[in-house]
Amino acid sequence: MFDHPRWTITKRELGSLSREKTIVLAICIQLFIAAFSSFLVVGLTSLYDPGSVDGGADIEVGVPGDVEENLIRAGQEVDGVTIRRVASNDDALELFERGQLDAVVSTASSPVGGGTQVQVEAVVPAEDLRTTVIVVSVRELLSELERLERVERVDYLDEAPVQIPEDVGSSSYFGFTYTILLPLLLFLPAFISGSIVVDSITEEIEQGTLELLRVSPLSLVDIVDGKAAGMVAIAPIQAGLWMVLLRLNGTGIENVGVLLVFVAAMTLITVVVGTMLGLLTGQRRQAQLLYSLLAVLLFGGTIALPEHPASTVALLAVDSATGTTLAHVAGFTVLGIGLYACVRWYVGRVDVESL
């Protein structure tokens, strides 16, 4: 089976990638993206989740004058916040401006409508590395105050609020890893494969080497087959490599087989788009421009599906897949194969001399 000359084309395509070491560059890019996203998420979460900042982020909050007793109680409930009582508002603000307090929270009761409301005024630093941490801590403190105040007024409510479950220290990396990072890593190889097909075909046409290939006992269909096969093959390999790396890193991934099929189907679609654009325009500049536009558009357009492909990947990887998920995988696979059959039919009818 592998005697057919089209496999020679495949080998040549893959060979040129490894010779030019471009595939190394591609993997470097992906590594960079992965590193970059994880740095980003670690950075952001440490800013948003004060507990994860080292040293436990001890925020000192100044509370001037007479205060609600509930605020003091809330301060004891919330971790990482120390309440410091200050005589007057002016004193507190002075301490704040000298950087000895991280925030100033003053309260006053005022009658509103039928009852009273606690008016809180919080002052936080404007431009500081710790602003985010301080704001989050102040929010926690005030939410606790709100909860305590609500408990006292529960009789006036038609429906008591649902109790918030106890904290068990969950992290927010989980959702990000599966819904953003993993799809990014799996779809990027597919996108790049389509792009290489565009280059490969337009290069043959522009440099005139397609004529030479035509002299060999190969039909245009064989040439396209060979090029497509190589590119469809490398995307799942890269994707598989990523999943192995993620697993080594402690991120469990289920349904690896189905995911690889899904990536292959996606790649088939991008390769079909790339091939068609390459053959229709015959020029690299136009074909690449249209390819990147169409790829972005198609990916954006999938938002109309009941399940976004990124969702499909996430659901498969965390083993929450439903019938809909599998139907999407099957649908994309059928679509890819169908489109490829169309391309073969088109290529078989195209007049090579006109390229």
Add this chain to the structure above:
Amino acid sequence: MRPRKLLRIARWEVTKNAGGIDRRTVGIALVALALFGLVVPFIISGDTGLDDGLYRVSVDEESPYYDVVDSEGAFVIREGGERAVSRSEVELYIGDGEIVYAESRKGIAAYGQLQSAVSRYNNRQLRQELNQTAAFPVSVVLEYRQQSALGDGLRLGGDSGGTDDSDDEDGSTGQTDGSDGGESGESDGSEAGDTSTDQPDDGEPDGPATDRETTTDTGGSGGPIGGFGASFTEDSISGSPSDINPPFPFQSLVLAFLVIIPMNFLIQAYGSTILSERTNRRGELLLVSPVSRFDIIGGKTLPYFVGGMAVEVAIIAGLFVLVNGQLGGPVSVLAVMPLVLLFLGATFLGAMFARSFKELTFVTVTITVTLTSYAFVPAIFTDVGAVALISPLTLLVRELQGEAISLAEFVFSTTPPLLCAGVFFGLGAGLYREEDMFDQRSLRGRVLDALVGPIPVRGKPGGFTARLNGLLPVDVTPLRQYLAVGGLTAALIPFVFVVQLLAIALLFALGEISVVLILVVVAVVEELAKSLHIYAGYTHRRFASGRRRAVLLGVASGVGFFLGEKIALLAQLVGLPDLAVGEAGLQGGIIPGPPVLTVLLFLLAPLALHVVTAGISAVGASRSKRAYVVAVGTAMLVHLAYNLTVVVSVV
């Protein structure tokens, strides 16, 4: 460079090459862009539902949590009860007064999701209550205030924003003055409307704020993603405690992203046009014509630069109209210009390196990814002062928010990319010669070719210093070579500076460890910048052999680096060294204050360091490839050790 010839080449580029993109292509591209425009609102609204059905939950119908789980997209309800958890068919079981979660990362994540879902659900329910005072017993006004007066230099931008006067602080509710419309804040989309109607007497500045409250409604998701303009961080925020969101200008980022995306299409076309000059020796005709290569490069780049800027100006103007309701953004346009040049410069150099279109594709993707993160990552920390200013996009975001921009900030933000673009164009222009353009060298070989370009060869004319040869009785080529090596090192500094800034932006949030990581990046990048061209010179046999020569080359490179490094003083303008990581990353170029004795020490120590490490690498480079690798590794270690000592003793 002669403007007339340059313009003629530019006209050819537009009529011949851009004309090559036929009407059909333009038509399809426009349709695609229009369709993409239809999708964008979905993406911006944040309702992509990527995590829909991620966690499976089994919950009793009677449980108070049933409605919570039912209303949360990330949850899907399954049958099964408690036993399903142990069979890992569901992640959470919520029964009568107990919540069981699977002992896995997924189970814990599902539990965390439940917590946030409950608070969201409560807030939604409570908003329906008749007695709003009991439902939201706490009303908060959050005010951002400068802790100490830092760097109020020359102000460029709008004066409407800025920080508040501290006087109006004494009032009972502590409102900011209404003129800046700050009250609308983050809560607009979700519930500022509710709270303000319930508390008519708490002194909300209704006048200016109501105009802005006509923005979109997020359906009470309470997240950081609201309608246009609603969540730009203002000087103060009011609402219930759950409305408080940390300053995270998500939308400004989405908007800024709109500025970056067109660049990627632009460099596709630009890269193609440069590379197509090199395939089939097509560019030879232009090369033999009586124009300089700078005319050719300038002429070929000009249309893309002008086109790119036109698109950017249109986008920026559109953004300002959309967000602020009026035209604006002169500072933004100036801030985006270096970015456009940087994209073009990097692509030009990449197209000079690439052997084939395939290789060019990878090079372009690399450029896209790297430069997008350079422009993007620091801008995320827009409210974290100096780090954000590493990216020029921050200037755009700030101007959009009506904040003032000082001249020092502008210079700090835009100079490095501008200089970097210059380095890229310069190195690429060095390759724009007949002997380099058309041969098929590997990427690595081409990098070395580009670096060796400016180094003079014995007995070959070129450059103004070559004229000295005829005047002086001795051969001054070695002297010129030292100058060229030192100068080249100094020319590479902007690039080094940008890489270090990017590293700071990426790593600063990691805490303590980030200082060490940044020092590693610094050592690697600086040593490469000091030695790579020396190695390139030796591979091209530009330098006479001998250890003495090698050491002198190292000294020249080290001195060049020491002088050029003073660009880091720019960082002092905006107070970046106040951050520990900033200080660690840039300490070589920063002159600390008195006492006088230490000043001398601090000046001489980095000089000695750079000379010594560059000398080590240069001696290695003069021997062989392997010796160079070993030597440059040693130099990096020495550099790292020095940096660690300095940082430990100073910070």
